[in-house]
Amino acid sequence: MTTPADTVIAAARAILGERLSTNASVREQHSRGEDTTTPTLPDAVAFVETTEEVSRILALCHQHGVAVTPFGAGTSLEGHVNPVRAGVSLDLSRMKAVLELNEEDMDVLIEPGVTRQELNAFLRDKGLFFPVDPGSHASIGGMCATRASGTNAVRYGTIRENVLGLEVVLADGRVIETGGRTRKASNGYDLTRLFIGSEGTLGVITKIRLRLHGIPEAMSAAVCQFPTLAAAVETVITVMQAGIPVARIELLDADQMEACIRYSKLTGFTPLTTLFLEFHGTDASVKEQAESVEAIATDFGAQGFAWATDAESRNRLWQARHDAYWAAVALKPGHRGITTDVCVPISRLAEAVVQAKETALASGLTSCIVGHVGDGNFHCLILFPEGDQQGLERAWALDRAIVAQGLALGGTCSGEHGIGMGKREFLEQEHGPEALAVMRSVKVALDPRGIMNPGKMFRN
Numbered sequence: 001m002t003t004p005a006d007t008v009i010a011a012a013r014a015i016l017g018e019r020l021s022t023n024a025s026v027r028e029q030h031s032r033g034e035d036t037t038t039p040t041l042p043d044a045v046a047f048v049e050t051t052e053e054v055s056r057i058l059a060l061c062h063q064h065g066v067a068v069t070p071f072g073a074g075t076s077l078e079g080h081v082n083p084v085r086a087g088v089s090l091d092l093s094r095m096k097a098v099l100e101l102n103e104e105d106m107d108v109l110i111e112p113g114v115t116r117q118e119l120n121a122f123l124r125d126k127g128l129f130f131p132v133d134p135g136s137h138a139s140i141g142g143m144c145a146t147r148a149s150g151t152n153a154v155r156y157g158t159i160r161e162n163v164l165g166l167e168v169v170l171a172d173g174r175v176i177e178t179g180g181r182t183r184k185a186s187n188g189y190d191l192t193r194l195f196i197g198s199e200g201t202l203g204v205i206t207k208i209r210l211r212l213h214g215i216p217e218a219m220s221a222a223v224c225q226f227p228t229l230a231a232a233v234e235t236v237i238t239v240m241q242a243g244i245p246v247a248r249i250e251l252l253d254a255d256q257m258e259a260c261i262r263y264s265k266l267t268g269f270t271p272l273t274t275l276f277l278e279f280h281g282t283d284a285s286v287k288e289q290a291e292s293v294e295a296i297a298t299d300f301g302a303q304g305f306a307w308a309t310d311a312e313s314r315n316r317l318w319q320a321r322h323d324a325y326w327a328a329v330a331l332k333p334g335h336r337g338i339t340t341d342v343c344v345p346i347s348r349l350a351e352a353v354v355q356a357k358e359t360a361l362a363s364g365l366t367s368c369i370v371g372h373v374g375d376g377n378f379h380c381l382i383l384f385p386e387g388d389q390q391g392l393e394r395a396w397a398l399d400r401a402i403v404a405q406g407l408a409l410g411g412t413c414s415g416e417h418g419i420g421m422g423k424r425e426f427l428e429q430e431h432g433p434e435a436l437a438v439m440r441s442v443k444v445a446l447d448p449r450g451i452m453n454p455g456k457m458f459r460n
Contacts, residue, residue, distance in 0.1 A: 030089035042089035059173030070200040072142030078420030084455035112141020131156035147197030149416035154374030167207035200453035216280035256368035263327030264320035342406035343415030377415035
């Protein structure tokens with residue numbers, strides 16, 4: 001008996017040819033991201049290369065009621081790319097064109113498969129860069145879909161502040177454009193922000209117009225270590241309240257620092273709570289910023305304040321920070337990790353971080369804390385033995401406890417990773433049933449057949 005999925009696969013193969021795959025290994029690669037959800041095989045994987053192809057595939061799936069799960073680089077941590085209702089995994093990784101660069105206005109139009117690293121390599125000789133830096137080799141389309149953030153957000157904002165407009169294919173195949181090239185507008189509903197963070201549940205992003213920034217005249221990185229976790233966090237709070245325009249300010253607790261020392265061969269450091277900082281501006285302003293932060297850190301007992309102005313040393317330092325997840329997992333061979341993503345008001349940060357660490361220690365599970373603490377966001381990476389269901393359940397129980405603590409302090413369950421499958425249970429706790437009902441009504445209006453990335457954000 002021919003199923004709706006069979007019908008869609010046959011029609012999609014006529015459109016894409018060999019770029020429509022039902023190969024078992026290809027389907028398995030698209031069964032989940034970097035998360036702990038149980039993998040689900042899609043019926044097929046569609047490697048699209050144009051907006052027109054995306055439109056035709058979505059129209060087919062809409063007509064036959066077949067689920068569609070957008071797939072970028074597969075780096076999501078909350079189950080966003082798990083095709084829970086099988087159907088078509090829509091792989092946008094081949095849409096990698098930089099379509100238009102406006103150097104004087106500092107904006108660029110790209111396709112969704114372009115990564116941050118690829119875009120910045122293209123821009124390097126132009127004196128421009130794109131600052132949103134989630135650490136992984138994520139596609140920028142995926143970053144938009146999950147409302148990503150990263151180490152530079154404290155100065156340059158999240159992906160939301162750096163997107164000027166989008167091209168989006170809706171569930172039924174219609175193509176719309178949102179936003180534009182101007183830096184502000186006051187005309188109708190802000191559809192750009194509606195799709196930023198929608199996690200592929202409302203439509204598929206096929207073009208992105210980004211705001212760019214000039215490469216700073218001077219950059220300097222600094223590292224300082226603290227005797228206690230609380231002292232490091234209080235330093236962060238004081239720096240932010242003083243209005244010092246740091247570009248990055250990252251926290252690594254003693255366990256995470258030990259992991260990074262081992263994994264990234266960070267010589268000259270001890271496993272103590274550590275702040276990584278970076279300053280951007282003119283030579284004079286960078287020096288002034290660094291000296292101001294050093295004075296504050298010293299007041300809170302910082303042990304040393306090491307500067308790094310050359311690019312090689314700075315890149316080595318930040319590569320270690322970006323590899324923090326893998327470093328933590330490597331602490332215990334045979335283990336996997338789940339990651340909390342709590343963000344709280346900056347004034348409650350010390351309470352939230354210290355409480356999270358105490359709760360983690362009491363659980364008996366190995367954990368590491370790392371965070372973009374300049375904007376109140378931190379992650380507790382919880383390790384558990386791979387394949388141990390009881391261990392996974394204990395890890396999730398700890399995750400829930402830390403999220404509950406964050407919500408009680410006026411925070412959010414997810415500062416940058418999104419909801420996906422991993423954070424669904426917290427959405428109503430945070431926003432309440434009426435707000436959740438409004439979200440569902442938006443979903444129904446734009447995706448009446450419920451084919452767009454089902455099972456994400458909402459349970460059905």
